Amino acid sequence: MAQRRLRLGMVGGGRGAFIGAVHRIASRIDDRWELVAGALSSDAERARLSGEDLGIAPDRAYSDFREMARAEAAREDGIDAVSIVTPNHMHAEPAIAFLEAGINVICDKPLAATPEQAQRIAEAVAAARARFILTHNYTGYPLMRQAREMIARGDLGEIRLVQAEYAQDWLTESVEATGNKQATWRTDPTQAGAGALGDIGTHAYNLLSFVTGLRPEALLADLQSFGAGRQVDDNAHVILRFQNGARGMLWASQVAPGNENGLRLRIYGTKAGIEWHQENPNVMTFAPLGEAKRILTRGGAGLGGGSNQFTRVPPGHPEGYLEGFATIYSDAADLIAGTGDGALLPGIEAGLDGMWFIGACQESSQRGNVWVAR
């Protein structure tokens, strides 16, 4: 085999977890990784059983991530990277432990539950010789990479407007009160650090930054908690001002009935506009001013971009969420194996920028919806 499969470990993601399973499928799709170790749960018995489920050798099914970091670093066949798929407040400790052990880290978003945690991760990244990758997976969608390329080469002219949104409905009612595990930690300020803002708002924010290459110089936010007794935001209205004079709006909501995972991006420049919706990600419209709007399809006719390299099946055969996620894992494999430069991979900078976004929104809202500069 020209390229051996890289060895992957995982922290979190044991029985009953959601995002861990997604990371595992994503890592398998392009056959660049094999899962060989895990600290899948802090409960020893659960860790053991979860390891068994996943075909991990018993001696590599750890119940303590620090032990795992030590042991794997010491093995000749130790893991090439670890995926951290714990709740937000549990990112920092394992990330730092593995980075310090010289092991590459693939971390779920947002970076952390608090700025302090985020800062400590950043310091560990700076000090480490290992890589740090943050799974803002929507950047793996081929058409989002196509959009980024088109904007970078000027197809839209100067960007003036960005309308980003991510709407869901699963927290319309206070399902956290019913014992729903996902809802419970995601609406707990300590574990999550923020609500809709952190969970999905950071995705919308990251994606607009990735695609446009723009950073806001300031933002103004109005956060709400509609769910009865809810202690984190479940809806966020944000106005953005970018360096180049562009303006934007961002809406994140978990209380909008009829929306499943409504991540939408619309970008308008002096020469053209594009629109894209995550729920049908194989299609993007491109509207050059004064011409008929084009329907660009993933890998399809007239795309004229380099995004084709990120597709697996012919146009018209839909790829989805897992394939986009898989591209992050494959890019990570390339970066770690030295066969790619990881130029499109979100890392610590994107993570810190997301933390700035969360913090600035919270500050703006608390101070009466004033502008908060970067």
Next chain:
Amino acid sequence: MAQRRLRLGMVGGGRGAFIGAVHRIASRIDDRWELVAGALSSDAERARLSGEDLGIAPDRAYSDFREMARAEAAREDGIDAVSIVTPNHMHAEPAIAFLEAGINVICDKPLAATPEQAQRIAEAVAAARARFILTHNYTGYPLMRQAREMIARGDLGEIRLVQAEYAQDWLTESVEATGNKQATWRTDPTQAGAGALGDIGTHAYNLLSFVTGLRPEALLADLQSFGAGRQVDDNAHVILRFQNGARGMLWASQVAPGNENGLRLRIYGTKAGIEWHQENPNVMTFAPLGEAKRILTRGGAGLGGGSNQFTRVPPGHPEGYLEGFATIYSDAADLIAGTGDGALLPGIEAGLDGMWFIGACQESSQRGNVWVAR
């Protein structure tokens, strides 16, 4: 004939005008009106020729709207109502003249170019025995009336979120500099009073108020003028707070390439959400929480509302902009003829509310994007 056709006059709308022709078609569709008089232009020759084009008798083709108001009021077969379709700054004088003459007024929106003009119209309305109707025509779309009815009876539960937008692209470049007549007056602060905000923002604002029955208690706006040399806003980002605790965003833009007349309304309550788009107005989705989303069609199966009375052709046969506009004219005929109560018709209150919206947005933006209360 059980109901005679009402007699309509028109101020403005001569050769080369746009919205006047729309009003005339709208008035004809349901055969409730006949156009018999006009002050179609302040230029006498143009007024005469325009009258000829439209089959208006020469003695009723006036070049002065004050003379027209006097003369028509004096005729036994005088007009039942006058449509005012001049640029915004030319609404007040004719409206007041006809109201004072006891003639019903159907006025294009926004109400006026300045608060002072608006105020004078309001005083004339209050003093008059005649009716005043403002053509916020999108309220004539059957599915918008359906939505209003559904919200009023609680199908959506308590309203929490309103996302309204009206996006166009025709002012992406500074076409006013090329002599485009529509662009010229609509971007002239004196004639228009505001840009995107007045021209289309007020439509989005009016529609969300009409449908939800909610009034904002405060708003915060960020206005831009992207077009080179442009003196009015061509893009507006607005955050809204409603009496009942609901929140909203409103986006109006004339610089978003690929958008023709993208008026969209999305409303979310505790029990359900609805979404509608003007460009395909015969369809509205209704998503009851925890159930499959429904596609409601104009006059279609399972509508369960009284909106069917506002349709002309069977479901699946699209009605459009002109039919929605015609419903305003037909409702006006009913109101004036005493065969309807005009309960759904926008009037002076809607007009003043729109002026508040424009003024509050301008004030908020000028003062650094602060909340402006009603």
Next chain:
Amino acid sequence: MAQRRLRLGMVGGGRGAFIGAVHRIASRIDDRWELVAGALSSDAERARLSGEDLGIAPDRAYSDFREMARAEAAREDGIDAVSIVTPNHMHAEPAIAFLEAGINVICDKPLAATPEQAQRIAEAVAAARARFILTHNYTGYPLMRQAREMIARGDLGEIRLVQAEYAQDWLTESVEATGNKQATWRTDPTQAGAGALGDIGTHAYNLLSFVTGLRPEALLADLQSFGAGRQVDDNAHVILRFQNGARGMLWASQVAPGNENGLRLRIYGTKAGIEWHQENPNVMTFAPLGEAKRILTRGGAGLGGGSNQFTRVPPGHPEGYLEGFATIYSDAADLIAGTGDGALLPGIEAGLDGMWFIGACQESSQRGNVWVAR
């Protein structure tokens, strides 16, 4: 007035009728016609009351169409044209009477209920100095005229495939047994002559012919009557062979739940394909081989055709069924007034071709689904 309004009469379309009201609205939209006479019902009292409803002078509210033809032909201010909006089997007698009286005829489709009736109309048309127009109204949609123009100039290359369909669901159950007036005559072989085939199949057939300029040299059909006790077809599957080697399928159905007025046309050539759907008629896709698909909008950017002359409001403001129908009436006015050549208007030839289509489908189906040549 440069152009006087033409004077219109109507046969059929009294109280309770459907298509008569559509014709009247269509005739009003562009202000080219005024309705001044009618034989709206063969019942004298009903004719009188219907005339009153519509503001027709009592002496021109006839109860006998022959009397109407005579009287109107004799008047100096007699009608310029008559609209015939009776059930299919009642087209021939009035059409012939008015044609013989030298009065132009605008006739609803299909041409007749039987080939013999159709033939007699054709003979009257040939002998008359008056015009005969058949309201295949879908040809009035601007984008269908755009498509015709694009195909004629070769934008699609050589046409290979035509997929046409018109699906409804209103006859899924045997509603004719419940006294539904529309269902009753439309499922009566004597009055209608055919079922789905005549009512909507001829529309799909006419539209594909209009747009492509192709005539089938043969067809093969499989007709069904799914409704219990139904004596006419309510579903038709047809395969078509065209002169130039192109092939096609046509599906007409009134028993397909979820379809309101699903008239769709898809045409594929050696160089490009187009797709259009009547329920959202302001949009048509155009897919040049090897390039991104374009979304063409009515009157919109990059249309590059002459279809803009058939629109009334700016792109993005939807026009619908009534406006398309109105264009037929306006073209008819131009033809009759001598201000247009009526080149796009369906006439007797289209009518006879539609009768061939019906007859050939019936013959094919009865003979065991064999090819029937023209």
Next chain:
Amino acid sequence: MAQRRLRLGMVGGGRGAFIGAVHRIASRIDDRWELVAGALSSDAERARLSGEDLGIAPDRAYSDFREMARAEAAREDGIDAVSIVTPNHMHAEPAIAFLEAGINVICDKPLAATPEQAQRIAEAVAAARARFILTHNYTGYPLMRQAREMIARGDLGEIRLVQAEYAQDWLTESVEATGNKQATWRTDPTQAGAGALGDIGTHAYNLLSFVTGLRPEALLADLQSFGAGRQVDDNAHVILRFQNGARGMLWASQVAPGNENGLRLRIYGTKAGIEWHQENPNVMTFAPLGEAKRILTRGGAGLGGGSNQFTRVPPGHPEGYLEGFATIYSDAADLIAGTGDGALLPGIEAGLDGMWFIGACQESSQRGNVWVAR
């Protein structure tokens, strides 16, 4: 590990092949399989290199499938199943060899290039103790399984109409003349056995059978070869008659510009209709007669079916072609491991039925488009 990964071999699918890579990804997604052996090419060097690419041990990278069948059957850790991903005319020999060796076969569709080949496979299946699975992968889409379940339980009433189609455009021009490898074998009568009919028509045919549970009793077809010099069909128009009196149309085309992989299914019964399109497979509409149409989403609200078990990520996060394909592989694993009954898996019967479909279409077309009974 509760369930060990099953061991997979592959015949065909070496460097430069298309469908082999799809099978491999599909087999990995749910982690039920590991690829351990292959006869990836009949060229020894290419077989060796392809094996290396895929991490197959050198001694299991065979260049002869018969040797592979013998050797794997003899190993204690021999493969549990083999995937056959060669061109159609190369299915029979390896399928028979592995079946005779007692090894389960997962075979790409259509079953074979000729009826004789198909018959020999069927005999081998009948004689074998091993399983035979045919990868009609579209049956793995959750919403297609949902549709099957809904129809089986009567949600649509008695089925009356099926409209199936699969349209592509990649063979609009004679790309086989340019050396395109996929086009070359797929348009070669010897290798493919049929053109659009076998490649995609059988998919549409299989899917409609799977979903409705209906088998046609007869069909009538009109086949064309539009591409210059093409020796197989590239377009097929088919009319279908089902046992229960239902009727259908099926259209398969590879010459319809603008269509990528337009597999669409529309089914109408006495009580409701459903519509689905492969290019956005996470959505299906369900229209109960007389009620508003529902938008059913994969795994979404109000689905009311057992199809949720076939999804991996939450509703709104799109799954695509590869996930549907993966479900076939996971069901196959369950069947082989004894943890499932494979009730939803296409097998030899579906394969023979597809061959009947191809043969009957060809016969009908050659005999002048007559009905061919089963």
